[in-house]
Amino acid sequence: MFKRGTLVVVAFVLAVLLTACGGAPAAPAAPAATDAPVAAEPFKVAVVMPSTETDLAWSQAMIDALRSIQAEMGGEAAMQISISENMFNVTDAAAALRDYASAGNQLVIAHGTQYGTSMFEVARDFPEVSFAWGTATDTGEAEGFTNVFSYNASAEEGGYVNGVIAAMLSTSNVVGIVGPVEAGDAKAYIDGFEQGVLSVKPDSTVNKTYTGSFGDTAAAAEAASTHIAAGADVLTGSAQQVVGAIGVAKERGALWLGTQSSQASLAPDIVVATQLYDWTGVLKDIIAKIQAGTLGGTAYDLTLENGGLKIVFNSAFPGVTPEMQAAVDTAIQGISSGVITVLP
Template identity: 30%
Template sequence: MRRVSKITAAGITAAALALTATACGESSTESNSSSTSSAGTGGKLKVGAAYDVGGRGDNSFNDSAARGLDKAKAELGAEVKELTAKHGETPADREARLVSLAEGGYNPVIAVGFAYKDSVDKVAAKFPKTTFGLVDSVSEAKNVDSIVFTEEQGSYLAGVAAALKSKDGKVGFIGGVDLPLIKKFAAGFEQGVKETKPSASVQIQYLTTGTDLSGFGSPDKGKHAAQGMLDKGIDVIYAAAGGSGAGAIEAVAAKKGTWAIGVDSDQAKDPALSKYAASILTSVVKNVDTGVFELSKSVKDGKPLVGVHTYSLAENGVSLTTTGDHLKDIQAQLDAAKKKIVDGQIRVKTTI
């Protein structure tokens, strides 16, 4: 089933898609074989997942995908295999991870993270009867379901919340790496802040640059960056930095009267961060789990989803969490902003 996106996703590709990071010491395996799942013809569904750095338990992006796998196990009876990238790996390592899942009969094989883009393109061509999922990037391969999100829209709402909750109009954004994908978060956040409170200031900082993707898995760097912002009087900090965001949240929680904004998962509910819940204003949730589950179900039903699908604000692909009721006093303003985005009255930027 070819699926057509309601919102164009091509803008997230750019140079970031060629970047890779993380490692498991595997090597690429050449294969011209094809793998098919017996799901859809009465067989057991086998779902393979290739996580980015941090994997299950990162309290953020990968965990959102993991929830989709858990749902597939619970509701579809799926057998699941999960592999995780490590720091310092080569493109061949990513390819080998995907090949091992496809050769093992897993279908779909879901690559979690834009850094898998080139690897998915190559491996999907070798296994035309296997359906692949690619999160946060777009592949032209006919047997790939590209699962992307309007991160900028959710981030705009976070900007509205930050502007309304900040005492002095000083807010900060911490991005894991200065990539086009993360700049979507920054652009939407800054726009939301400025259009809500024009006098407000937004400090934007990235933990690493270029091909150094350690900014997504270094809580110490996140904590240090947040502390620097707090020292300058910034009282609301939004971190779109994967596992590094946990460090930022920890720093904010240590200073009374300040707020942290989480990302990808409801970080106030995460067991590892629950002790900081009172300081987490909200989280910009990216429902990766929905995309993972829908793809898995489509394969089981014998009608695999392929093509590009953008999970937007209109279809709850991105949203703000309300854990702790910290947004209750500004919910009306947030609802109004959301309606304007959905109706097209507000066009959210994707670049700074």
């Protein structure tokens, strides 16, 4: 017995030593910035997000941006992306953030407001790693953080434009909003949407409900059914839960306006337009800053004016009139130039 126990201990010590040795060459000192990017290590990004990369909404918008930058930089060899999906449990997310920070990633993205507290804790322990989180406006500068970026989406702007479209499409003059949780970019989008609808048809009825969850597909479906029963013929909604609502809208022939990612693929006949979150510009800027040695301190915001928010019509939807297009252009210009103020 004793002999076997000793063997186990020896084997364990050996294993530890081997792992330690194996780990050593993998973490060379960062090479001094030279003009030889070919031989450079790939840029390593990790992202922790609350739903799947194919959620047609919040998480997919981020992944789409990362992948397009990866393709532009030259694929896997130039940029490595690690993804943790379905981190709806914040404790799990915190553990993932810490793992990624210690695994040699240069940028760790905490893609969700709810991850903020955990992210700052990890960021304090890894001052040489850069972090980004959103939607948020706080880079922790006041608390002395120099390695945190924040990103926000002025979702109310595209919400307003979608509201204008909804009002022009609605014949019942009742529109329904399937909200997730009354907070963050979802609330901003919804309030902007309501303002947009009322700007075109002040006597419209805008019905708002919240499911209390970002990912409860069944609850979103029920909310959509309720809106349609209450007379709504155009619907919108926010967060990854909306696929449930879109399924119902498709079944009952109600129209849909999307936000975050394009949802046209799910229901090409009823999705009219989408406010796209395009994080590409933000991420490129963050990566450039990191490569230049600045690890944080900038708070980004997606707006219609800076191109981070885009209103994209679904080309498969036949009901877009020239007047609608013109009204959308007017609204976008008005918001960009400040003539129209959309209150979040």
